[in-house]
Amino acid sequence: MTLQTITPTTHDLGDFKVRRTLPSRGRTMVGPFVFVDQFGPAQFDLGGGMDVRPHPHINLSTVTYLFDGAIDHRDSLGTFATIRPGAVNLMTAGSGIVHSERSPEAERQRSAGGHQGRISGMQTWLALPDGKEEIDPAFQHIGADDLPILEDSGLKARIIMGELWGKTAPTTQHAQTIYADILLDAGTSVPIEAGADERAVLVALGDAELDGDALERHTLYVLAPGEAMTLRATSDARVMLLGGEAFATQRHVWWNFVSSSRERIAEAREAWKAKAFPDVPGDSEERIPIPEGQPKTVSYP
Template identity: 60%
Template sequence: MSIIQTVTPVSHDLGGFTVRRAVPSPQCRMVGPFVFIDQLGPARLDVGDGMDVRPHPHINLATVTWLIGGDHAPGNFSGAIEHRDSLGTFSTIRPGTVNLMTAGRGIVHSERSPQDERQKGAGIYGMQTWLALPEAQEEIDPAFEAVSDLPMIEDTCVKARVIMGSLWGRTAPVTTYAETINAEIVLGGGGSIPIDAEADERALMLVGGAATIDGQPLGLYELTLLKPGAAMTLASDTGGTVMLMGGEAFATKRHVFWNFVSSDRERINQAKEDWREGRFPKVPGDEEEFIPLPDKPKTVSYP
């Protein structure tokens, strides 16, 4: 069997679009360095509406934001997101560009739909994932990068874009702190592609259409964990879009509470207190609002 486990995400209706959270869950706490996996949309909001994620903090992790777009976004739902952070970064996330924000010892950011998106009804379709940092790098300086020059592998009826790490002999020019693989795979009818076997842990998520792994159907939006070390083939008879995620297995567990991830439980408690007392830096250009520390966050927590 190529599949060792499937995880059905918990869905949250955020008023106009759905967020499906597969990790962390009681069934799966990590896939390689991926300690958080959210799938967003596809959806188009009403004219005048948009996504507004107010300033909030992170520690000891890196966030990866990826929008699905172009000819593989059904109904052109891909949209755009304006990112601002406490480093002074302003970046508009669009399909084909990966935004990597390294929180390290601490960062604050916000994510909002651009005004031009609101005027036509903001589209939302993509992935937001968090990568746990290795213990020796958890407290590094915060950083940000947006990379568009990503390798594209094209074959008959298949296009695969390497977002992070090395796959199919190509390497993305994106910072990795642990061995990481991440790719968007778009299969046309009759398309197929081998799934590299080198990573310690790998998972697939079908985000549109239909696809199989070694002949076994993938469930839409389910996180499908693959058998380690096994070479296998992803294919589609009618066309589909699949996200591949994984990398090296971490030897030590991570504690998760709200937007905080750390190998040290007390470090999370300190971050909670710092946010409550206003000790994190502000986000230039988005200083008026913030998300208060919740008593019970929606993120599955292991404090």
């Protein structure tokens, strides 16, 4: 059975919409996941693209996963990586990192030439566990061909993080994590294993049901612990499965900062205002300022 249902808050960013289910007033974490966004599907205006200017993070890992389109990632470690559908970008902020996400120039040129660029995917954040919040920043890109796949008639499930269905992804875990992208043809089923402390499912595209109960699209369903369940598609569907170990200590979220300490978040906020974070090589002309007042992303203790 489902333990909790979290309906998304939708933010209109102009070229595309973002549906956010975590953090919410009803729940701030599912396993290590403290932030769950689904963006798109959308088409950019002619000549347009994604432009997320340089901004900082602390005490978390960001996980970027695309269904469609491409994004250029740059960060203050000097990393440059283009992510495409089926691959995963894991950026560990630890003590502090700055990054930007923009549409590749080739995608912009395609759009300018009359072929509208598309974007669709998931952006999630993982809290770093106690004792690891201030580890060194790091970045890991794993291509689509290097992530394990469970495949059967009408089923293709890519394991993005952790161990599921007897297969283990090579993606680094700082806390025990499960994360999968499940593609199902209409009428196809897949078991949802009971192993993780906390689990949730989100129907990103199409229609599906869990143990016979229909699931609303874009809604996050937190599952009762310890129960194996069956996910079934009622039309062709794409469903995200996520979760992992339960944290014993609370995490706070304010803007792009996550920490077990409110004081650490205040320190990071002042450091960004003072331009004390490092620059992003190749993308240092712009930056996102600290929001005035309450930001859109905030936890509710």
